[in-house]
Amino acid sequence: MHSFLYRANAVLTFSVMVLAAICAMASFSDYLNVPSPTAHLKVVNINWLQKQPNGNDEVSLKLDISADLQSLFTWNAKQVFVFVAAEYATSQNALNQVSLWDGIIPSKEHAKFTIQTNNKYRFIDQGSNLRGKDFNLTLHWHVMPKTGKMFVDKIVITGYRLPETYI
Amino acid sequence: MILMVSSNFFVILKHLICFCSVQTKQIGLSHTLPMDWQGQKLAELLMQIILGVFAVAAFVAGYSMGSFQTMLLIYAGGVGVTTLFIVPNWPFFNRHPLNWLDPVEVERHPKPQALTSKKKSSSKHK
Numbered sequence: 001m002h003s004f005l006y007r008a009n010a011v012l013t014f015s016v017m018v019l020a021a022i023c024a025m026a027s028f029s030d031y032l033n034v035p036s037p038t039a040h041l042k043v044v045n046i047n048w049l050q051k052q053p054n055g056n057d058e059v060s061l062k063l064d065i066s067a068d069l070q071s072l073f074t075w076n077a078k079q080v081f082v083f084v085a086a087e088y089a090t091s092q093n094a095l096n097q098v099s100l101w102d103g104i105i106p107s108k109e110h111a112k113f114t115i116q117t118n119n120k121y122r123f124i125d126q127g128s129n130l131r132g133k134d135f136n137l138t139l140h141w142h143v144m145p146k147t148g149k150m151f152v153d154k155i156v157i158t159g160y161r162l163p164e165t166y167i
Numbered sequence: 168m169i170l171m172v173s174s175n176f177f178v179i180l181k182h183l184i185c186f187c188s189v190q191t192k193q194i195g196l197s198h199t200l201p202m203d204w205q206g207q208k209l210a211e212l213l214m215q216i217i218l219g220v221f222a223v224a225a226f227v228a229g230y231s232m233g234s235f236q237t238m239l240l241i242y243a244g245g246v247g248v249t250t251l252f253i254v255p256n257w258p259f260f261n262r263h264p265l266n267w268l269d270p271v272e273v274e275r276h277p278k279p280q281a282l283t284s285k286k287k288s289s290s291k292h293k
Contacts, residue, residue, distance in 0.1 A: 001207035007254045011214055015246045018222045022242065025226055026235065075233040146235050 026076050027148020033074045039067040039155045041084060041137040044116060049130060049167045057130035059123045059162060063101060065139070066114035072143050072151075073108040080105040081142040086123060087156075088135035097138075098123050132164040206260030210253045217252060221245025 001007050047060035065084055072080055083102035089095060100119040105111050140154040202210065221242055229238025 001210045002201045004254060004256065007210060007214075008250070010211070011218075011246070011250055011254060014214060015218055015249065018218050019242065022222050022226050022238065026229070026238065029230060075230060075235055 023147040027145060030074050030076050030145065030148065030151065033071075035071040035153075037067065037069045037072055037141070037153075037155070039065075039069075039139045039157070041065055041139060041157050043137075043160055046163055046167060047118065049163055049165075051128055051166060052124070055128060057125040057128050059130055061100065061119050061123065062116065063119060063137075064114070064116045065101065067139060068112045069105060069141060070108050070111040072141065073111060074143075076145050076147065078144045078146045079107075080111065081144060083140050085138050085140060086135050086160075087138055088133050090125070090127060090129040090133075092127055092129070096125070100137075130162050131166065133162045135160050135162065200256075200261070200264075202256055202260045203263050203265055205263040210260060214249055214253050217249045218245060221248070 001010065042064040043061055044064050045062040047062060049057065049059045052058050063084065067082070069080055069082065081102065081104055084100050086098045086100055087095065099121050100123060101117060102120065103115075105113075136156050136158045137160055138154050138156045140152070143151040145151075222245065225238045225241035225245065228241055229235060
């Protein structure tokens with residue numbers, strides 16, 4: 001601490017270390033939060049179900065997605081990335097997960113929403129297994145923090161079925 | 168946010184350097200003599216205490232207000248206050264100055280010539 005620059009360096013280094021410590025504390029405070037999100041997913045309409053020229057089935061859905069994810073937002077939450085995926089099993093693959101829609105929720109005010117939309121991403125099977133297929137719709141979310149650990153969770157809703165024939 | 172803190176810090180540093188170069192009297196900041204030992208100890212202690220207090224205050228304020236930005240702003244203010252208190256060579260850091268011998272006095276006590284006694288005297292000085 002004998003010179004101006006030495007003290008300046010000491011202050012700078014120590015202040016950055018303490019900043020890291022309070023950011024770690026902020027990240028740990030996220031564990032105190034017990035989230036209680038709710039979601040309702042509905043298939044409003046099956047637009048079409050077709051076999052593509054390359055032999056794979058494809059379906060176009062109209063979805064109604066409504067969710068209340070306000071309890072996920074803590075003081076340390078930067079944004080929440082949410083996506084809807086369809087899950088089903090085939091003889092070829094034990095589990096197929098196809099992402100149908102995603103979005104970014106920037107703040108708590110936008111976290112309670114309802115949206116009706118066609119699937120944002122194409123729902124194409126590896127093969128031709130979609131006729132009469134039972135599937136689940138899952139709503140996944142990633143709570144992206146300002147500092148620290150990202151929390152990931154999901155809600156699974158079962159009981160959806162695709163038509164028996166091509167539309 | 169860290170960029171803001173460090174740029175805030177460097178702005179303050181620039182102003183302090185200008186301020187120090189203006190002060191050439193011993194009454195004000197001393198940049199010809201370094202800080203004395205007690206002052207250095209005090210400077211380190213002050214730095215740890217002030218930053219610690221501001222860090223705790225920033226976290227508590229940020230958590231209770233639910234605002235991450237509040238926490239960072241209070242802490243940045245704390246870094247600025249710490250810089251202001253301990254980086255310049257304030258007079259209260261020089262209350263226990265080291266009394267070096269007058270050059271005339273030194274000539275009256277010449278250094279011993281023998282090798283062994285030189286080693287003894289250098290270990291005494293430590």
